[in-house]
Amino acid sequence: MSSIDLIVGPIHPALHEPERFVFKIDGEIVVDVEPRLGYVHRGIEKALSERTYIKDIYLVERVCGICNVAHTLTAAQAIEQAFGVEVPRRSKYLRTIVHELNRLHSHLLILGVVCELIGFDTLFMLFWRDREVIMDLIEMITGNRVMSAYNIIGGVRRNIGDFEVTQIKGVLSSLAKRVKQYKKVFMDDPTIRARCAGVGYLSRAKALALGAVGPTARGSGLELDVRVDEPYAAYDEVKYCAVIYNDGDVWARLMVRLDELLASMEVINECLDKMPSGPIRVPVPEAAPQSAEGVSVIEAPRGELIHHVYTKRDDDKPFRYRIRTPTYANIPAVCEMLKGCYIADIPAILASIDPCFSCTDRAALIDTNSGEKRIIDILSLARRSKK
Amino acid sequence: MLIQRIAAWARLRSPWILHINTGACNSCDIEVLAALTPRFDVERFGILLKPSPRHADVIAITGPVTRQAAERIRRVYEQTPDPKFVIAIGSCAISGGVFQDCYGVIGGVDKVIPVDVYVPGCPPRPDAIIYGVVKLVEKVSKGG
Amino acid sequence: MVNDHLEVIDSLGNELKEGLLDVRYLPEKRALLVLVDKALIFKAIEALNKISGGEMHLTTISGADLGEDYIELTYFLWLLPQRLRVIVKTKLSKDDLRVQSIVNIAPATVLYEREVYEMLGVIFEGHPKLERLFLPEDWPQNMYPLRRR
Numbered sequence: 001m002s003s004i005d006l007i008v009g010p011i012h013p014a015l016h017e018p019e020r021f022v023f024k025i026d027g028e029i030v031v032d033v034e035p036r037l038g039y040v041h042r043g044i045e046k047a048l049s050e051r052t053y054i055k056d057i058y059l060v061e062r063v064c065g066i067c068n069v070a071h072t073l074t075a076a077q078a079i080e081q082a083f084g085v086e087v088p089r090r091s092k093y094l095r096t097i098v099h100e101l102n103r104l105h106s107h108l109l110i111l112g113v114v115c116e117l118i119g120f121d122t123l124f125m126l127f128w129r130d131r132e133v134i135m136d137l138i139e140m141i142t143g144n145r146v147m148s149a150y151n152i153i154g155g156v157r158r159n160i161g162d163f164e165v166t167q168i169k170g171v172l173s174s175l176a177k178r179v180k181q182y183k184k185v186f187m188d189d190p191t192i193r194a195r196c197a198g199v200g201y202l203s204r205a206k207a208l209a210l211g212a213v214g215p216t217a218r219g220s221g222l223e224l225d226v227r228v229d230e231p232y233a234a235y236d237e238v239k240y241c242a243v244i245y246n247d248g249d250v251w252a253r254l255m256v257r258l259d260e261l262l263a264s265m266e267v268i269n270e271c272l273d274k275m276p277s278g279p280i281r282v283p284v285p286e287a288a289p290q291s292a293e294g295v296s297v298i299e300a301p302r303g304e305l306i307h308h309v310y311t312k313r314d315d316d317k318p319f320r321y322r323i324r325t326p327t328y329a330n331i332p333a334v335c336e337m338l339k340g341c342y343i344a345d346i347p348a349i350l351a352s353i354d355p356c357f358s359c360t361d362r363a364a365l366i367d368t369n370s371g372e373k374r375i376i377d378i379l380s381l382a383r384r385s386k387k
Numbered sequence: 388m389l390i391q392r393i394a395a396w397a398r399l400r401s402p403w404i405l406h407i408n409t410g411a412c413n414s415c416d417i418e419v420l421a422a423l424t425p426r427f428d429v430e431r432f433g434i435l436l437k438p439s440p441r442h443a444d445v446i447a448i449t450g451p452v453t454r455q456a457a458e459r460i461r462r463v464y465e466q467t468p469d470p471k472f473v474i475a476i477g478s479c480a481i482s483g484g485v486f487q488d489c490y491g492v493i494g495g496v497d498k499v500i501p502v503d504v505y506v507p508g509c510p511p512r513p514d515a516i517i518y519g520v521v522k523l524v525e526k527v528s529k530g531g
Numbered sequence: 532m533v534n535d536h537l538e539v540i541d542s543l544g545n546e547l548k549e550g551l552l553d554v555r556y557l558p559e560k561r562a563l564l565v566l567v568d569k570a571l572i573f574k575a576i577e578a579l580n581k582i583s584g585g586e587m588h589l590t591t592i593s594g595a596d597l598g599e600d601y602i603e604l605t606y607f608l609w610l611l612p613q614r615l616r617v618i619v620k621t622k623l624s625k626d627d628l629r630v631q632s633i634v635n636i637a638p639a640t641v642l643y644e645r646e647v648y649e650m651l652g653v654i655f656e657g658h659p660k661l662e663r664l665f666l667p668e669d670w671p672q673n674m675y676p677l678r679r680r
Contacts, residue, residue, distance in 0.1 A: 035642075043491040045650075046676055050488070059485050065414020065510065081559065109417065128424035135421075146414040146510050208611075211589050211639025224588060229614060230561060295560055295607075295618070297590070306607060308593045319598075320677075324591035324643075332641060490676055 021338070021350075028342050033335040048321035052286070053079055053153060056318065060307070063323060065146055066109065069102035070300035071307075071323075072151040077232060078307040079153050079318075082294030085284050089234075091155035093275040096234040097168075098141060098150050099298075100264040100271075104175075105134040106301035107257040107264075110354040111182075114254060117347040118195040123185065130178055133171050140164060155281025165272050172265045179261045186251070186258060196251035200337040200349035203248055212333035213326050214303020215260070216353045219253035221246035226299035233298075238270045250345075250352040257354075287316040302326035302354050327353065398444055398470075399524050401433035405443035405467070409460055410492065411450025414510040415477040419447060422513035429517055440466040445523065447516075448502075451479040451486045452493045464500045472503045472527065474519055481505050535613040536563045539582055546578035547571055562616035569621045572604075573631040579608060579617060580636050586611035589637040594647040598679045600625050602651055606633075623653060632658040650677040 004025045024032040044063055048056050060075040061068045073095055080087060112127030135145050141160055142148035150157055186192055202212065207220040217224045225242035227235045243259040245252035288311035297306045303326030310319040330353045337349050406419050422429050423436060437443050440463045452460065464471070475496045478484035483494040496502055503526065506519035536556045543554060543565065550571035557564050567575045580587045590607035597603060606619040623630055632655035633640055644655040645664040652675045655661060663670070 043489040043676060044486075047486070047489045062412040062414075062485055062509075065412040066417060068412075068414065125425055128421065129426065132421070132424070132426045145512060146418065208586065208588060209638050211637070222588075223611070224609070229609070230616060295562070297607075297616070304590060306590055308605065308607075310595055310597065320595040322591075322593040322595070324593070328642065329591070329639070332639060 021335075023338070023343075023346070025343065028344070030338050030341050030343065030346070033338045035331050035335060045321055045323060049318050052316045053288075053318065054286070056321070057152060058149060060323070061147055061149060064325065066106050067102060067300045067302065067305075068147055069099050069150060070298060070305055072149065073099055073233070074296045074298050074300075074305055074307040075309075076151045076153050077298070078294035078296035078309045079311075080284075080294070081296060082292040082309055082311040083153070083284060083289055084292070085154060085282065087155050087282060088279045089276050090278045091280045092234045093271045094156045094160065094280060095151055096238070097160075097268050097271050098138070098148065098156075099233065100268045101134055101138050101141070102148075103264050103301045104261060105131050105138065106354075107261050108134065110351065111254060111257055114196075114250075114348060114351045115192075117351050118192070120189075120191060123182070126178075127182070130175060133175065137168055137171055140167065152281065154284035155279070157281075159280050168272060169269065172268060176262060176265050179258065179265075183255075183258045183262075186255060193251070195345075195348060196254060196352075197247075197249060199250045199345050200341060200352060201248050202333055202337050204246075206336055207248075207333060210332040210336055211329050212303075213329045214299070214301075214354075215253050215256040216303065216330050216333055218243060219245050219256045220248040224304065226297050226304055230297060232296070234271060234274075235267075237274065238267055240267055250348050253352045287314050288312060288318075300326055303329065395527075399528055401435065402445045402520060402524065403435050403437045403443050404445045404447050404474075404520070405437055405440050405463070406447045406449070407460060407463060409448055409450045409456040409480070409496070410453035410486075411477065411479060415449035415480075418510045418513050419449065419476065419516060422516050427513040427517065429520075432517075432520075434517075434520055440464075441468065443467055443471070445472045445474060445520070447474045447476055448480050448496045449476045451483045451489075452496055452499055453491050454493060455491075457493055457499050460496070461499055472523055473500060474504045474506060474523060475502045476506045476516060476519070477511060478507060478509045481507060484509065535615055539563060539579075539610070539613060539615060539617070542582050543575070543578055546581075547575060550574070560616070560618070562618050565617060565619045567619060567621055569604075569623055569630050572606075572619070572621050573633055573636070575619055576606065576608070576633045576636050579610065579619070583610040583612055587637070589639045589643075592640060592643040592647055594651045594653060594677075596651060596677060596679045602628065602653060604630065604647070604653070628652055629654045629656055631656050634658055649675070651675050652678065 022034045023030050044059065048059060051059060057072055057075055060071045063071050108127050108131040112124040115127065116124040138148055139145045141164060142150040142158060202220045204221045207217050207222045213224060221244055223242060223244060227240050228242045240263065243256050243263060245255050291313045292311050294309045297304060305326055306324045308322040312319045334350065334353050338346065341349060408416055421427060446464065446467060448460065475481050479486060480496045483492055486492045504519050504523045506515055508515055540554050544551060547567065550568050552568060553566040555564055565575060588609040588611060590609060593605045595603045601622040601624050604621050604623065608617040608619065610617060630653060632644055634657065642664065644658050645661060647653050648655060648661050649663050
């Protein structure tokens with residue numbers, strides 16, 4: 001029996017998330033998957049321990065440009081813990097608001113990309129149109145569209161006033177209506193049901209054993225949400241319930257994200273109402289006051305994100321810095337999902353874990369018998385699958 | 388001669404762009420993609436994003452060049468038919484940006500392949516990316 | 532669920548006996564810190580898996596060379612039924628960087644162990660495929676980017 005190797009990759013963005021998959025294929029069915037990583041390994045962990053804490057915040061932000069707020073928030077929390085600094089309550093609320101806005105833009109982005117990959121271009125454009133209003137809000141609060149550099153060690157960089165509060169509330173209330181509409185489309189539309197329901201199944205037991213995180217785990221019925229389990233920032237003071245779907249397929253993972261959009265908007269509104277007044281940051285020494293260890297775990301848009309830092313007394317650089325990004329944790333799980341699926345479903349399944357999507361960039365088909373190599377990209381793979 | 392001039396004219400009216408990422412953090416990539424969507428909509432200028440180097444006139448590169456990606460972009464550059472132009476998008480593609488001294492990074496795109504237009508910013512706004520393409524078209528129409 | 536960590540401490544003590552070097556609850560990290568001898572790392576993770584009834588989520592393994600003559604491995608675990616974060620730490624002497632792999636208990640470690648191997652040179656015995664993960668093919672052998680000299 002001739003088997004074919006299908007190579008997806010290697011061009012991919014973020015530190016721990018460069019994915020290149022080699023698929024062993026029998027006919028149209030994927031038999032086995034082997035991930036190969038590291039095409040864009042930049043060595044950020046090493047660079048972090050060669051720079052000062054202040055510069056590190058800007059470097060961790062560039063681990064991933066999509067969930068940059070999640071990274072700065074985790075880094076700030078980990079370093080504050082090691083320094084023994086307590087930040088003002090108002091800054092915790094502001095951090096939560098910007099973190100949730102970041103999640104809104106990230107979820108809208110991936111929902112759009114999945115729609116494009118399954119051939120629903122209209123919905124892709126609609127999601128991305130709605131994402132722009134969130135980008136405007138982020139720009140208004142932080143001063144930049146993408147790289148916000150909002151969280152700093154000891155608090156946040158900018159305050160918000162009454163004008164911003166009314167603006168945010170107005171935008172969110174109109175966006176909530178649209179998201180409800182999209183949710184209806186995802187529930188009823190035959191195209192989406194046909195391409196997503198029952199595709200890329202991951203059982204709860206497998207999700208747990210393989211260490212899946214975030215919407216990937218919650219789509220398989222695994223109750224893992226750091227916001228509920230280990231509340232950070234202002235999450236211990238706002239109401240939040242984890243969104244769980246038990247289907248374990250692509251559709252369930254997308255529905256988790258859609259429901260989280262609505263939940264995030266409620267969190268932002270509650271934060272805006274409850275936000276205490278007071279200072280937004282405290283002064284922090286440049287060098288570490290003690291040799292200590294800081295650990296911070298948060299729920300980034302893609303799942304659990306952990307930063308682990310060792311500080312050394314009187315040194316202004318971290319001794320060792322470790323980051324584990326959510327997509328990295330989801331790779332064993334996505335390999336499991338891909339086994340037994342059709343080639344045509346590969347793009348949708350890969351995108352359903354939200355792998356910082358640029359990784360699904362180019363693919364090469366190698367016929368093991370003739371050794372002939374054809375380079376195709378995942379979009380034309382998706383286009384081929386639509387026929 | 389006439390055919391070449393017509394081809395050059397047509398190409399300037401509709402540059403097809405291949406986007407590759409050589410180790411970027413994703414922020415430039417989402418801004419490139421955002422330029423396609425309703426708010427910015429570059430397709431109204433005839434600018435199309437193409438997934439294959441065989442179809443592209445312009446290669447838009449984001450991110451610092453990592454050790455593993457250097458060979459790949461050189462190959463993509465060779466696969467692109469002449470005449471071809473390169474736009475380096477973002478601080479990292481220009482000089483390596485914040486990743487300059489990381490052990491996995493070689494530096495800017497111009498260390499590996501020639502670059503025609505640089506678009507600064509971290510990340511540049513979609514407006515700036517469109518402006519960069521316009522600058523390239525101007526440069527080429529003046530005999531580049 | 533306030534005193535769940537006390538029960539976990541008791542059961543760990545019963546399972547590991549004197550191999551358990553230290554165990555205490557860190558309120559500022561809201562986590563249970565467990566220090567074990569490297570020979571017992573497999574047993575410790577197995578015991579925690581048993582305590583949680585198989586409902587254990589492995590967050591990550593992080594390795595650090597702190598400039599001393601040992602390398603510190605940190606296992607971050609989350610026990611679902613107890614809703615408890617557990618941090619298991621062990622120290623490996625640089626003369627003997629071998630430790631038992633825990634892939635059999637938690638398949639999630641398969642990539643983390645490979646990463647610690649290539650970054651710090653720790654050898655996980657029993658790992659099905661201990662190869663390079665991130666570094667380029669032409670990276671020199673026996674050179675570990677995160678080691679301190």
